[in-house]
Amino acid sequence: MFTSHDGLCGIGELAEKAGVTVKTVRFYSDRGLLPEASRSVGGHRRYGPDALDRLRLIRSLRTLDLPLPEVHRILDEENEAGGALEDAVARQLRGLGSQLQALRWREAALRLIQECPPGERADRLSLIGAMTVPPSTAPLARFWRGWLPPRMPARSTGAFLEVAVPQPPDDPAPAQVLAFARLSAFVLQPCTGAEQPQPEAHRTAGARGSAVLYAGLAEAYELAGAQLRRNREPYPGEALDSFVAAYVSAYSTRDTPDFRRLLAEQLAIDPRIDRYWELAAEVITPPGGRVEPTPGSAHDWLLAALDAQTATAQAQTPLLRADMSR
Template sequence: MPPGELWTIGELAGRAGVTVKTVRFYSDRGLLPAAHRSAGGHRRYGPGALDRLHTIRSLRAFGLGVAEIARVLREDGGGPDALPVGGALEAAVAGRLREVGSRLAALRWQQTALRLLHDCDPAERAERLRLLGAVCATQAPPGTAAMARFWRRWLPPRMPAPVAARVVDIAVPQPPDDPTPEQALAFARLHAFVSAECTGGGSGQPAAHRAGSGHRPAVLYQGLEEAYDLAAPHLRAGRAPHAGEALDCFVAAYAASLRVADTGAFRRGLHGVLAADPRIDRYWDLVALVTGPDRPTPGAAHAWLTAALA
Protein backbone atom coordinates (compact mmCIF):
# COMPACT_ATOMS: atom_id res chain seq x y z
CA MET A 1 0.00 0.00 0.00
CA PRO A 2 1.54 3.36 -0.91
CA PRO A 3 2.53 5.53 2.07
CA GLY A 4 0.06 8.22 1.02
CA GLU A 5 -2.85 5.88 1.76
CA LEU A 6 -1.72 5.10 5.28
CA TRP A 7 -2.88 6.77 8.48
CA THR A 8 -0.88 7.93 11.41
CA ILE A 9 -1.76 6.60 14.84
CA GLY A 10 -3.58 9.86 15.57
CA GLU A 11 -5.59 9.67 12.37
CA LEU A 12 -6.62 6.09 13.08
CA ALA A 13 -7.61 7.01 16.61
CA GLY A 14 -9.69 9.92 15.35
CA ARG A 15 -11.53 7.79 12.78
CA ALA A 16 -12.23 5.12 15.39
CA GLY A 17 -13.29 7.57 18.08
CA VAL A 18 -10.71 6.38 20.58
CA THR A 19 -7.59 7.85 22.13
CA VAL A 20 -4.08 7.48 20.76
CA LYS A 21 -3.24 5.70 23.99
CA THR A 22 -5.86 3.04 23.19
CA VAL A 23 -4.48 2.41 19.70
CA ARG A 24 -0.93 2.22 21.06
CA PHE A 25 -2.04 -0.22 23.78
CA TYR A 26 -3.52 -2.65 21.26
CA SER A 27 -0.61 -2.21 18.89
CA ASP A 28 1.95 -2.91 21.61
CA ARG A 29 0.15 -6.17 22.42
CA GLY A 30 0.14 -7.36 18.84
CA LEU A 31 -3.62 -7.03 18.31
CA LEU A 32 -3.31 -4.17 15.83
CA PRO A 33 -0.16 -4.55 13.72
CA ALA A 34 1.04 -1.54 11.80
CA ALA A 35 1.07 -1.85 8.00
CA HIS A 36 4.16 0.32 7.63
CA ARG A 37 6.77 2.29 9.55
CA SER A 38 7.87 5.76 8.45
CA ALA A 39 11.49 6.68 7.99
CA GLY A 40 11.39 8.05 11.53
CA GLY A 41 9.97 4.79 12.90
CA HIS A 42 6.40 6.03 13.32
CA ARG A 43 3.55 3.55 12.84
CA ARG A 44 1.28 3.81 9.83
CA TYR A 45 -2.00 1.95 9.49
CA GLY A 46 -4.14 0.98 6.51
CA PRO A 47 -7.97 1.19 6.35
CA GLY A 48 -8.23 -2.46 7.41
CA ALA A 49 -6.85 -1.49 10.80
CA LEU A 50 -10.02 0.50 11.43
CA ASP A 51 -12.15 -2.63 11.00
CA ARG A 52 -9.75 -4.55 13.22
CA LEU A 53 -9.96 -1.85 15.88
CA HIS A 54 -13.77 -1.92 15.79
CA THR A 55 -13.64 -5.70 16.14
CA ILE A 56 -11.31 -5.48 19.13
CA ARG A 57 -13.53 -2.91 20.84
CA SER A 58 -16.61 -5.06 20.22
CA LEU A 59 -14.92 -8.09 21.75
CA ARG A 60 -13.80 -5.99 24.72
CA ALA A 61 -17.36 -4.73 25.14
CA PHE A 62 -18.45 -8.34 25.70
CA GLY A 63 -15.83 -8.74 28.38
CA LEU A 64 -13.15 -10.72 26.53
CA GLY A 65 -9.62 -10.23 27.78
CA VAL A 66 -6.64 -9.28 25.69
CA ALA A 67 -5.29 -12.84 25.66
CA GLU A 68 -8.66 -14.21 24.48
CA ILE A 69 -8.91 -11.57 21.77
CA ALA A 70 -5.40 -12.42 20.61
CA ARG A 71 -6.39 -16.09 20.22
CA VAL A 72 -9.53 -15.14 18.30
CA LEU A 73 -7.66 -12.88 15.90
CA ARG A 74 -4.72 -15.26 15.54
CA GLU A 75 -7.05 -18.07 14.42
CA ASP A 76 -8.28 -15.88 11.58
CA GLY A 77 -4.84 -15.30 10.16
CA GLY A 78 -3.68 -12.31 12.16
CA GLY A 79 -3.96 -9.84 9.28
CA PRO A 80 -5.56 -6.47 9.94
CA ASP A 81 -8.40 -7.21 7.54
CA ALA A 82 -9.34 -10.57 9.10
CA LEU A 83 -12.62 -10.79 10.96
CA PRO A 84 -13.15 -13.43 13.67
CA VAL A 85 -15.58 -16.15 12.66
CA GLY A 86 -13.93 -19.40 13.78
CA GLY A 87 -13.93 -21.78 16.71
CA ALA A 88 -11.85 -19.54 18.96
CA LEU A 89 -14.57 -16.90 18.88
CA GLU A 90 -17.25 -19.50 19.50
CA ALA A 91 -15.32 -20.86 22.50
CA ALA A 92 -14.71 -17.38 23.88
CA VAL A 93 -18.39 -16.43 23.56
CA ALA A 94 -19.46 -19.70 25.18
CA GLY A 95 -17.07 -19.05 28.06
CA ARG A 96 -18.45 -15.56 28.59
CA LEU A 97 -22.00 -16.90 28.51
CA ARG A 98 -21.12 -19.30 31.32
CA GLU A 99 -19.47 -16.55 33.34
CA VAL A 100 -22.38 -14.15 32.88
CA GLY A 101 -24.89 -16.89 33.69
CA SER A 102 -23.02 -17.69 36.90
CA ARG A 103 -22.93 -14.03 37.93
CA LEU A 104 -26.64 -13.61 37.18
CA ALA A 105 -27.45 -16.70 39.26
CA ALA A 106 -25.35 -15.30 42.12
CA LEU A 107 -27.21 -11.99 41.88
CA ARG A 108 -30.59 -13.75 41.87
CA TRP A 109 -29.57 -15.68 44.98
CA GLN A 110 -28.49 -12.45 46.67
CA GLN A 111 -31.73 -10.76 45.68
CA THR A 112 -33.80 -13.62 47.11
CA ALA A 113 -31.70 -13.69 50.28
CA LEU A 114 -32.10 -9.95 50.76
CA ARG A 115 -35.86 -10.28 50.36
CA LEU A 116 -35.89 -13.04 52.98
CA LEU A 117 -33.98 -10.76 55.35
CA HIS A 118 -36.11 -7.73 54.55
CA ASP A 119 -39.50 -9.40 54.82
CA CYS A 120 -38.99 -11.59 57.88
CA ASP A 121 -39.93 -10.94 61.47
CA PRO A 122 -37.09 -9.13 63.31
CA ALA A 123 -36.81 -12.08 65.68
CA GLU A 124 -35.88 -14.32 62.71
CA ARG A 125 -33.41 -11.94 61.11
CA ALA A 126 -30.28 -12.96 63.00
CA GLU A 127 -30.78 -16.65 62.19
CA ARG A 128 -31.54 -15.97 58.54
CA LEU A 129 -28.54 -13.70 58.25
CA ARG A 130 -26.31 -16.49 59.52
CA LEU A 131 -27.89 -19.18 57.32
CA LEU A 132 -28.07 -17.19 54.10
CA GLY A 133 -24.72 -15.48 54.58
CA ALA A 134 -23.04 -18.90 54.60
CA VAL A 135 -24.24 -19.75 51.07
CA CYS A 136 -24.65 -16.47 49.18
CA ALA A 137 -21.39 -15.32 47.62
CA THR A 138 -20.93 -12.20 45.52
CA GLN A 139 -19.52 -13.82 42.38
CA ALA A 140 -21.00 -17.33 42.26
CA PRO A 141 -24.20 -19.20 43.13
CA PRO A 142 -24.13 -21.45 46.21
CA GLY A 143 -21.87 -24.49 46.08
CA THR A 144 -22.50 -28.10 47.04
CA ALA A 145 -19.07 -29.09 48.36
CA ALA A 146 -20.28 -29.36 51.96
CA MET A 147 -23.07 -31.76 50.94
CA ALA A 148 -20.68 -33.88 48.89
CA ARG A 149 -18.35 -34.15 51.92
CA PHE A 150 -21.32 -35.13 54.08
CA TRP A 151 -22.19 -38.00 51.78
CA ARG A 152 -18.63 -39.20 51.41
CA ARG A 153 -18.47 -39.43 55.21
CA TRP A 154 -21.85 -41.17 55.34
CA LEU A 155 -21.07 -43.83 52.75
CA PRO A 156 -19.07 -46.92 53.73
CA PRO A 157 -15.31 -46.39 53.36
CA ARG A 158 -14.93 -49.44 51.12
CA MET A 159 -17.32 -48.08 48.51
CA PRO A 160 -15.71 -48.07 45.02
CA ALA A 161 -15.00 -44.51 43.90
CA PRO A 162 -17.20 -44.54 40.74
CA VAL A 163 -20.20 -45.85 42.70
CA ALA A 164 -19.64 -43.35 45.51
CA ALA A 165 -19.46 -40.54 42.97
CA ARG A 166 -22.77 -41.66 41.47
CA VAL A 167 -24.44 -41.75 44.89
CA VAL A 168 -23.18 -38.25 45.66
CA ASP A 169 -24.43 -37.02 42.30
CA ILE A 170 -27.91 -38.38 43.01
CA ALA A 171 -28.10 -37.34 46.66
CA VAL A 172 -26.79 -33.77 46.39
CA PRO A 173 -29.30 -31.27 44.97
CA GLN A 174 -28.09 -28.54 42.65
CA PRO A 175 -29.08 -25.01 43.69
CA PRO A 176 -31.68 -23.55 41.33
CA ASP A 177 -30.50 -20.60 39.24
CA ASP A 178 -33.54 -18.53 40.19
CA PRO A 179 -34.65 -19.75 43.63
CA THR A 180 -37.92 -19.04 45.32
CA PRO A 181 -37.64 -17.76 48.89
CA GLU A 182 -38.65 -21.22 50.15
CA GLN A 183 -35.96 -22.91 48.03
CA ALA A 184 -33.25 -20.47 49.09
CA LEU A 185 -34.03 -20.85 52.78
CA ALA A 186 -34.25 -24.66 52.50
CA PHE A 187 -30.90 -24.79 50.69
CA ALA A 188 -29.29 -22.60 53.37
CA ARG A 189 -30.70 -24.84 56.10
CA LEU A 190 -29.49 -27.89 54.21
CA HIS A 191 -26.00 -26.42 54.07
CA ALA A 192 -26.12 -25.76 57.81
CA PHE A 193 -27.35 -29.31 58.45
CA VAL A 194 -24.49 -30.99 56.60
CA SER A 195 -21.91 -28.55 57.99
CA ALA A 196 -22.82 -29.22 61.62
CA GLU A 197 -20.39 -31.36 63.57
CA CYS A 198 -21.43 -35.01 63.54
CA THR A 199 -21.57 -36.49 67.04
CA GLY A 200 -23.13 -39.85 66.21
CA GLY A 201 -19.90 -41.70 65.42
CA GLY A 202 -20.04 -45.11 63.79
CA SER A 203 -23.34 -45.96 65.54
CA GLY A 204 -25.10 -43.50 63.23
CA GLN A 205 -24.45 -45.61 60.15
CA PRO A 206 -26.98 -47.98 58.56
CA ALA A 207 -26.36 -51.68 59.14
CA ALA A 208 -25.18 -52.11 55.54
CA HIS A 209 -22.37 -49.62 56.20
CA ARG A 210 -20.90 -51.29 59.25
CA ALA A 211 -17.74 -53.34 59.16
CA GLY A 212 -18.43 -57.06 59.07
CA SER A 213 -21.99 -56.66 57.84
CA GLY A 214 -21.25 -58.81 54.78
CA HIS A 215 -22.79 -56.32 52.38
CA ARG A 216 -21.20 -55.47 49.04
CA PRO A 217 -21.84 -51.71 48.94
CA ALA A 218 -21.41 -51.28 45.19
CA VAL A 219 -23.96 -53.99 44.44
CA LEU A 220 -26.36 -52.61 47.04
CA TYR A 221 -26.31 -48.98 45.92
CA GLN A 222 -26.52 -49.77 42.23
CA GLY A 223 -29.60 -51.87 42.90
CA LEU A 224 -31.13 -49.23 45.16
CA GLU A 225 -30.86 -46.58 42.44
CA GLU A 226 -32.99 -48.75 40.14
CA ALA A 227 -35.51 -49.43 42.92
CA TYR A 228 -35.83 -45.72 43.72
CA ASP A 229 -36.45 -44.95 40.05
CA LEU A 230 -39.22 -47.55 39.96
CA ALA A 231 -40.81 -46.15 43.12
CA ALA A 232 -40.72 -42.52 41.95
CA PRO A 233 -43.89 -42.66 39.78
CA HIS A 234 -45.86 -44.08 42.72
CA LEU A 235 -44.64 -41.28 44.95
CA ARG A 236 -45.55 -38.63 42.38
CA ALA A 237 -49.02 -40.16 42.05
CA GLY A 238 -49.48 -40.23 45.83
CA ARG A 239 -50.04 -44.00 45.96
CA ALA A 240 -49.76 -45.82 49.26
CA PRO A 241 -46.79 -48.19 49.69
CA HIS A 242 -47.54 -51.58 48.14
CA ALA A 243 -45.93 -54.71 46.74
CA GLY A 244 -44.77 -54.78 43.15
CA GLU A 245 -41.80 -54.37 40.86
CA ALA A 246 -40.26 -51.50 42.82
CA LEU A 247 -40.35 -53.45 46.09
CA ASP A 248 -39.01 -56.60 44.45
CA CYS A 249 -36.10 -54.61 43.03
CA PHE A 250 -35.49 -53.02 46.43
CA VAL A 251 -35.32 -56.36 48.23
CA ALA A 252 -33.25 -57.89 45.42
CA ALA A 253 -30.61 -55.17 45.91
CA TYR A 254 -30.14 -56.16 49.54
CA ALA A 255 -30.27 -59.88 48.79
CA ALA A 256 -27.72 -59.61 45.98
CA SER A 257 -25.39 -57.50 48.11
CA LEU A 258 -25.42 -60.28 50.74
CA ARG A 259 -25.37 -63.13 48.18
CA VAL A 260 -28.56 -64.66 49.62
CA ALA A 261 -31.95 -65.61 48.18
CA ASP A 262 -35.02 -63.37 48.37
CA THR A 263 -37.29 -65.38 50.67
CA GLY A 264 -40.12 -64.54 53.04
CA ALA A 265 -37.78 -65.04 55.99
CA PHE A 266 -35.22 -62.72 54.42
CA ARG A 267 -37.86 -60.03 53.87
CA ARG A 268 -39.05 -60.23 57.46
CA GLY A 269 -35.51 -59.94 58.72
CA LEU A 270 -34.69 -57.13 56.31
CA HIS A 271 -37.67 -55.12 57.46
CA GLY A 272 -36.48 -55.37 61.04
CA VAL A 273 -33.00 -54.20 60.08
CA LEU A 274 -34.24 -51.28 58.00
CA ALA A 275 -36.76 -50.21 60.64
CA ALA A 276 -33.91 -49.98 63.16
CA ASP A 277 -31.53 -48.14 60.82
CA PRO A 278 -30.78 -44.47 61.62
CA ARG A 279 -32.50 -42.03 59.26
CA ILE A 280 -31.63 -38.61 57.97
CA ASP A 281 -35.18 -37.50 57.24
CA ARG A 282 -34.30 -33.86 57.93
CA TYR A 283 -31.84 -33.92 55.03
CA TRP A 284 -34.36 -35.37 52.60
CA ASP A 285 -37.17 -33.06 53.77
CA LEU A 286 -34.98 -30.07 52.95
CA VAL A 287 -33.89 -31.56 49.62
CA ALA A 288 -37.56 -31.99 48.69
CA LEU A 289 -38.14 -28.28 49.32
CA VAL A 290 -35.18 -27.41 47.07
CA THR A 291 -36.02 -29.75 44.18
CA GLY A 292 -39.82 -29.64 44.29
CA PRO A 293 -42.57 -32.28 44.34
CA ASP A 294 -41.97 -33.52 40.79
CA ARG A 295 -38.62 -35.04 41.79
CA PRO A 296 -39.09 -37.54 44.64
CA THR A 297 -35.94 -37.79 46.71
CA PRO A 298 -34.06 -41.07 47.27
CA GLY A 299 -34.90 -40.65 50.95
CA ALA A 300 -38.63 -40.49 50.22
CA ALA A 301 -38.35 -43.50 47.91
CA HIS A 302 -36.43 -45.46 50.56
CA ALA A 303 -39.07 -44.67 53.21
CA TRP A 304 -41.88 -45.66 50.80
CA LEU A 305 -40.19 -48.96 49.95
CA THR A 306 -39.45 -49.75 53.59
CA ALA A 307 -43.12 -49.16 54.38
CA ALA A 308 -44.10 -51.38 51.44
CA LEU A 309 -41.86 -54.11 52.84
CA ALA A 310 -43.84 -54.05 56.07
Protein backbone atom coordinates in the same frame (compact mmCIF):
# COMPACT_ATOMS: atom_id res chain seq x y z
CA MET B 1 -9.59 4.92 2.27
CA PHE B 2 -6.98 7.15 3.84
CA THR B 3 -6.16 10.63 2.56
CA SER B 4 -2.39 10.27 2.34
CA HIS B 5 -0.64 9.59 -0.98
CA ASP B 6 0.94 6.35 0.27
CA GLY B 7 -2.33 4.79 1.50
CA LEU B 8 -1.27 4.91 5.11
CA CYS B 9 -2.61 7.03 7.95
CA GLY B 10 -1.43 8.46 11.21
CA ILE B 11 -2.67 7.53 14.64
CA GLY B 12 -4.95 10.60 14.86
CA GLU B 13 -6.76 9.90 11.57
CA LEU B 14 -7.18 6.22 12.46
CA ALA B 15 -8.62 7.09 15.87
CA GLU B 16 -11.03 9.61 14.32
CA LYS B 17 -12.32 7.18 11.68
CA ALA B 18 -12.77 4.42 14.29
CA GLY B 19 -14.45 6.75 16.80
CA VAL B 20 -11.92 6.09 19.57
CA THR B 21 -9.24 8.12 21.29
CA VAL B 22 -5.61 8.26 20.26
CA LYS B 23 -4.79 6.79 23.66
CA THR B 24 -6.92 3.72 22.81
CA VAL B 25 -5.14 3.17 19.50
CA ARG B 26 -1.76 3.52 21.19
CA PHE B 27 -2.83 1.06 23.93
CA TYR B 28 -3.77 -1.66 21.41
CA SER B 29 -0.65 -0.99 19.35
CA ASP B 30 1.66 -1.28 22.35
CA ARG B 31 0.12 -4.68 23.18
CA GLY B 32 0.62 -6.04 19.70
CA LEU B 33 -3.06 -6.15 18.76
CA LEU B 34 -2.79 -3.41 16.14
CA PRO B 35 0.51 -3.65 14.23
CA GLU B 36 1.98 -0.54 12.66
CA ALA B 37 2.82 -0.52 8.97
CA SER B 38 5.73 1.82 9.45
CA ARG B 39 7.00 4.91 11.23
CA SER B 40 7.37 8.36 9.76
CA VAL B 41 10.71 10.20 9.61
CA GLY B 42 9.67 11.92 12.81
CA GLY B 43 8.91 8.58 14.49
CA HIS B 44 5.12 8.81 14.23
CA ARG B 45 3.05 5.63 13.87
CA ARG B 46 1.63 4.84 10.42
CA TYR B 47 -1.11 2.26 9.82
CA GLY B 48 -2.15 0.34 6.73
CA PRO B 49 -5.59 0.12 5.06
CA ASP B 50 -6.61 -2.97 7.08
CA ALA B 51 -5.96 -1.27 10.41
CA LEU B 52 -9.41 0.32 10.58
CA ASP B 53 -11.28 -3.00 10.17
CA ARG B 54 -8.93 -4.64 12.66
CA LEU B 55 -9.45 -1.85 15.17
CA ARG B 56 -13.23 -2.12 14.80
CA LEU B 57 -13.02 -5.89 15.36
CA ILE B 58 -10.94 -5.35 18.48
CA ARG B 59 -13.55 -2.92 19.81
CA SER B 60 -16.35 -5.42 19.12
CA LEU B 61 -14.53 -8.20 20.94
CA ARG B 62 -13.77 -5.94 23.87
CA THR B 63 -17.43 -4.89 24.00
CA LEU B 64 -18.18 -8.58 24.62
CA ASP B 65 -15.79 -8.27 27.60
CA LEU B 66 -13.31 -10.73 26.13
CA PRO B 67 -9.91 -10.42 27.82
CA LEU B 68 -6.94 -9.20 25.80
CA PRO B 69 -5.23 -12.64 25.50
CA GLU B 70 -8.46 -14.04 24.01
CA VAL B 71 -8.68 -11.10 21.60
CA HIS B 72 -5.07 -11.71 20.55
CA ARG B 73 -5.77 -15.39 19.78
CA ILE B 74 -8.88 -14.53 17.78
CA LEU B 75 -7.01 -11.94 15.71
CA ASP B 76 -4.20 -14.41 15.06
CA GLU B 77 -6.75 -16.91 13.68
CA GLU B 78 -8.84 -14.35 11.82
CA ASN B 79 -7.95 -15.74 8.41
CA GLU B 80 -7.62 -19.35 9.51
CA ALA B 81 -10.12 -22.11 10.23
CA GLY B 82 -9.42 -21.96 13.97
CA GLY B 83 -12.04 -22.04 16.71
CA ALA B 84 -10.61 -19.36 18.96
CA LEU B 85 -13.68 -17.13 18.64
CA GLU B 86 -16.12 -19.97 19.29
CA ASP B 87 -14.12 -21.16 22.31
CA ALA B 88 -13.85 -17.64 23.73
CA VAL B 89 -17.57 -16.99 23.33
CA ALA B 90 -18.43 -20.34 24.95
CA ARG B 91 -16.17 -19.58 27.92
CA GLN B 92 -17.66 -16.12 28.24
CA LEU B 93 -21.19 -17.53 28.23
CA ARG B 94 -20.31 -20.04 30.94
CA GLY B 95 -18.81 -17.32 33.07
CA LEU B 96 -21.78 -15.07 32.49
CA GLY B 97 -24.14 -17.89 33.43
CA SER B 98 -22.34 -18.30 36.76
CA GLN B 99 -22.50 -14.56 37.38
CA LEU B 100 -26.22 -14.47 36.62
CA GLN B 101 -26.85 -17.42 38.92
CA ALA B 102 -24.94 -15.67 41.70
CA LEU B 103 -26.99 -12.50 41.18
CA ARG B 104 -30.26 -14.46 41.30
CA TRP B 105 -29.18 -16.16 44.53
CA ARG B 106 -28.22 -12.82 46.06
CA GLU B 107 -31.56 -11.35 45.04
CA ALA B 108 -33.47 -14.29 46.53
CA ALA B 109 -31.38 -14.09 49.72
CA LEU B 110 -32.14 -10.38 50.06
CA ARG B 111 -35.84 -11.03 49.57
CA LEU B 112 -35.62 -13.78 52.18
CA ILE B 113 -34.29 -11.29 54.73
CA GLN B 114 -36.69 -8.56 53.63
CA GLU B 115 -39.79 -10.74 53.91
CA CYS B 116 -39.03 -12.60 57.16
CA PRO B 117 -40.29 -11.48 60.59
CA PRO B 118 -37.78 -9.29 62.46
CA GLY B 119 -37.29 -11.94 65.13
CA GLU B 120 -36.00 -14.44 62.54
CA ARG B 121 -33.58 -12.16 60.71
CA ALA B 122 -30.53 -12.83 62.88
CA ASP B 123 -30.86 -16.59 62.42
CA ARG B 124 -31.37 -16.30 58.66
CA LEU B 125 -28.47 -13.90 58.27
CA SER B 126 -26.26 -16.39 60.10
CA LEU B 127 -27.36 -19.21 57.79
CA ILE B 128 -26.84 -17.18 54.64
CA GLY B 129 -23.50 -15.85 55.84
CA ALA B 130 -22.15 -19.39 56.11
CA MET B 131 -23.14 -20.21 52.50
CA THR B 132 -21.25 -19.30 49.35
CA VAL B 133 -23.10 -17.59 46.50
CA PRO B 134 -23.76 -19.30 44.21
CA PRO B 135 -23.87 -22.17 46.70
CA SER B 136 -21.46 -25.07 46.63
CA THR B 137 -22.56 -28.69 46.87
CA ALA B 138 -19.11 -29.80 48.07
CA PRO B 139 -20.12 -29.97 51.78
CA LEU B 140 -23.09 -32.19 50.87
CA ALA B 141 -20.89 -34.52 48.84
CA ARG B 142 -18.38 -34.75 51.71
CA PHE B 143 -21.22 -35.61 54.10
CA TRP B 144 -22.30 -38.53 51.93
CA ARG B 145 -18.77 -39.76 51.36
CA GLY B 146 -18.52 -40.08 55.13
CA TRP B 147 -21.88 -41.85 55.32
CA LEU B 148 -21.41 -44.34 52.48
CA PRO B 149 -19.60 -47.63 53.03
CA PRO B 150 -15.79 -47.34 53.04
CA ARG B 151 -13.95 -48.55 49.94
CA MET B 152 -17.12 -48.55 47.86
CA PRO B 153 -16.13 -48.23 44.16
CA ALA B 154 -15.83 -44.65 42.95
CA ARG B 155 -18.33 -45.24 40.14
CA SER B 156 -20.96 -46.45 42.59
CA THR B 157 -20.27 -43.54 44.93
CA GLY B 158 -20.55 -41.06 42.06
CA ALA B 159 -23.83 -42.55 40.88
CA PHE B 160 -25.32 -42.22 44.36
CA LEU B 161 -24.10 -38.65 44.80
CA GLU B 162 -25.83 -37.65 41.57
CA VAL B 163 -29.22 -38.44 43.09
CA ALA B 164 -28.48 -37.71 46.75
CA VAL B 165 -26.98 -34.22 46.35
CA PRO B 166 -29.60 -31.69 45.18
CA GLN B 167 -28.37 -29.20 42.62
CA PRO B 168 -29.05 -25.54 43.48
CA PRO B 169 -31.70 -24.09 41.13
CA ASP B 170 -30.48 -21.38 38.77
CA ASP B 171 -33.30 -19.02 39.70
CA PRO B 172 -34.27 -19.86 43.30
CA ALA B 173 -37.18 -18.61 45.35
CA PRO B 174 -36.37 -17.27 48.84
CA ALA B 175 -37.72 -20.49 50.38
CA GLN B 176 -35.27 -22.56 48.31
CA VAL B 177 -32.37 -20.37 49.43
CA LEU B 178 -33.39 -20.92 53.04
CA ALA B 179 -33.71 -24.68 52.52
CA PHE B 180 -30.26 -24.94 50.93
CA ALA B 181 -28.71 -22.83 53.69
CA ARG B 182 -30.30 -25.08 56.31
CA LEU B 183 -29.17 -28.16 54.41
CA SER B 184 -25.58 -26.89 54.32
CA ALA B 185 -25.73 -26.19 58.06
CA PHE B 186 -27.17 -29.67 58.67
CA VAL B 187 -24.30 -31.50 56.97
CA LEU B 188 -21.68 -29.33 58.67
CA GLN B 189 -22.92 -29.84 62.22
CA PRO B 190 -20.68 -32.06 64.35
CA CYS B 191 -21.65 -35.68 64.86
CA THR B 192 -22.68 -36.78 68.33
CA GLY B 193 -20.28 -39.72 68.23
CA ALA B 194 -16.79 -40.21 66.88
CA GLU B 195 -18.19 -41.14 63.48
CA GLN B 196 -21.45 -40.86 61.63
CA PRO B 197 -23.76 -43.77 62.55
CA GLN B 198 -23.88 -46.26 59.71
CA PRO B 199 -26.74 -48.58 58.69
CA GLU B 200 -26.14 -52.24 59.43
CA ALA B 201 -26.05 -52.98 55.70
CA HIS B 202 -22.86 -50.93 55.37
CA ARG B 203 -21.04 -53.07 57.89
CA THR B 204 -22.10 -56.47 56.60
CA ALA B 205 -22.24 -56.12 52.81
CA GLY B 206 -18.59 -55.21 52.26
CA ALA B 207 -17.20 -53.07 49.43
CA ARG B 208 -18.45 -55.24 46.56
CA GLY B 209 -21.78 -55.95 48.23
CA SER B 210 -22.29 -52.26 48.89
CA ALA B 211 -21.84 -51.43 45.21
CA VAL B 212 -24.41 -54.09 44.31
CA LEU B 213 -26.73 -52.83 47.05
CA TYR B 214 -26.71 -49.20 45.99
CA ALA B 215 -27.12 -50.03 42.32
CA GLY B 216 -30.20 -52.07 43.19
CA LEU B 217 -31.54 -49.41 45.55
CA ALA B 218 -31.24 -46.78 42.82
CA GLU B 219 -33.52 -48.87 40.60
CA ALA B 220 -35.97 -49.46 43.44
CA TYR B 221 -36.05 -45.77 44.38
CA GLU B 222 -36.82 -44.84 40.80
CA LEU B 223 -39.74 -47.27 40.72
CA ALA B 224 -41.01 -46.03 44.07
CA GLY B 225 -40.63 -42.42 42.93
CA ALA B 226 -43.02 -43.10 40.07
CA GLN B 227 -45.61 -44.33 42.59
CA LEU B 228 -45.05 -41.29 44.81
CA ARG B 229 -45.70 -38.99 41.86
CA ARG B 230 -49.04 -40.76 41.40
CA ASN B 231 -49.81 -40.36 45.12
CA ARG B 232 -50.05 -44.14 45.50
CA GLU B 233 -50.07 -45.54 49.01
CA PRO B 234 -47.25 -48.03 49.79
CA TYR B 235 -48.07 -51.51 48.52
CA PRO B 236 -46.21 -54.76 47.64
CA GLY B 237 -45.28 -54.87 44.00
CA GLU B 238 -42.45 -54.41 41.52
CA ALA B 239 -40.83 -51.55 43.44
CA LEU B 240 -40.77 -53.49 46.71
CA ASP B 241 -39.48 -56.64 45.01
CA SER B 242 -36.68 -54.59 43.46
CA PHE B 243 -35.92 -53.07 46.88
CA VAL B 244 -35.66 -56.46 48.58
CA ALA B 245 -33.69 -57.89 45.65
CA ALA B 246 -31.01 -55.25 46.22
CA TYR B 247 -30.40 -56.55 49.74
CA VAL B 248 -30.68 -60.18 48.63
CA SER B 249 -27.96 -59.63 46.02
CA ALA B 250 -25.74 -57.72 48.43
CA TYR B 251 -25.96 -60.45 51.06
CA SER B 252 -25.88 -63.35 48.55
CA THR B 253 -28.92 -64.90 50.17
CA ARG B 254 -32.48 -65.90 49.18
CA ASP B 255 -35.67 -63.86 49.19
CA THR B 256 -37.92 -65.57 51.73
CA PRO B 257 -40.69 -64.34 54.05
CA ASP B 258 -38.28 -64.67 56.98
CA PHE B 259 -35.64 -62.60 55.20
CA ARG B 260 -38.18 -59.87 54.49
CA ARG B 261 -39.30 -59.86 58.11
CA LEU B 262 -35.71 -59.60 59.39
CA LEU B 263 -34.93 -56.92 56.81
CA ALA B 264 -37.93 -54.86 57.93
CA GLU B 265 -36.83 -55.15 61.56
CA GLN B 266 -33.25 -54.11 60.75
CA LEU B 267 -34.24 -51.17 58.57
CA ALA B 268 -36.61 -49.93 61.25
CA ILE B 269 -33.74 -49.48 63.75
CA ASP B 270 -31.09 -48.22 61.30
CA PRO B 271 -29.94 -44.59 61.70
CA ARG B 272 -32.09 -42.08 59.81
CA ILE B 273 -31.40 -38.68 58.34
CA ASP B 274 -34.95 -37.63 57.52
CA ARG B 275 -34.15 -33.96 58.00
CA TYR B 276 -31.67 -34.08 55.13
CA TRP B 277 -34.26 -35.46 52.73
CA GLU B 278 -36.93 -33.01 53.86
CA LEU B 279 -34.62 -30.08 53.11
CA ALA B 280 -33.41 -31.63 49.86
CA ALA B 281 -37.02 -31.87 48.67
CA GLU B 282 -37.55 -28.19 49.52
CA VAL B 283 -34.45 -27.23 47.52
CA ILE B 284 -35.56 -28.96 44.32
CA THR B 285 -39.27 -28.12 44.61
CA PRO B 286 -40.31 -24.58 43.61
CA PRO B 287 -42.96 -22.96 45.84
CA GLY B 288 -46.39 -24.21 44.91
CA GLY B 289 -44.95 -27.04 42.81
CA ARG B 290 -45.41 -30.75 43.26
CA VAL B 291 -42.97 -32.18 45.80
CA GLU B 292 -40.41 -34.24 43.93
CA PRO B 293 -39.46 -37.67 45.34
CA THR B 294 -36.02 -38.06 46.89
CA PRO B 295 -34.13 -41.26 47.70
CA GLY B 296 -35.21 -40.63 51.30
CA SER B 297 -38.94 -40.38 50.55
CA ALA B 298 -38.68 -43.37 48.20
CA HIS B 299 -36.95 -45.38 50.93
CA ASP B 300 -39.70 -44.51 53.41
CA TRP B 301 -42.38 -45.55 50.90
CA LEU B 302 -40.66 -48.89 50.29
CA LEU B 303 -40.10 -49.53 53.97
CA ALA B 304 -43.78 -48.85 54.65
CA ALA B 305 -44.70 -51.30 51.89
CA LEU B 306 -42.34 -53.91 53.40
CA ASP B 307 -43.77 -53.36 56.89
CA ALA B 308 -47.31 -53.76 55.59
CA GLN B 309 -46.41 -56.95 53.74
CA THR B 310 -44.61 -58.57 56.68
CA ALA B 311 -47.40 -57.55 59.08
CA THR B 312 -49.96 -59.17 56.80
CA ALA B 313 -47.85 -62.33 56.53
CA GLN B 314 -47.51 -62.58 60.32
CA ALA B 315 -51.23 -62.08 60.79
CA GLN B 316 -51.99 -64.83 58.30
CA THR B 317 -49.59 -67.38 59.80
CA PRO B 318 -51.76 -68.30 62.85
CA LEU B 319 -54.79 -68.65 60.58
CA LEU B 320 -52.92 -71.02 58.29
CA ARG B 321 -51.76 -73.09 61.27
CA ALA B 322 -55.30 -73.27 62.58
CA ASP B 323 -56.60 -74.44 59.23
CA MET B 324 -53.91 -77.10 58.98
CA SER B 325 -54.74 -78.46 62.43
CA ARG B 326 -58.38 -79.13 61.59
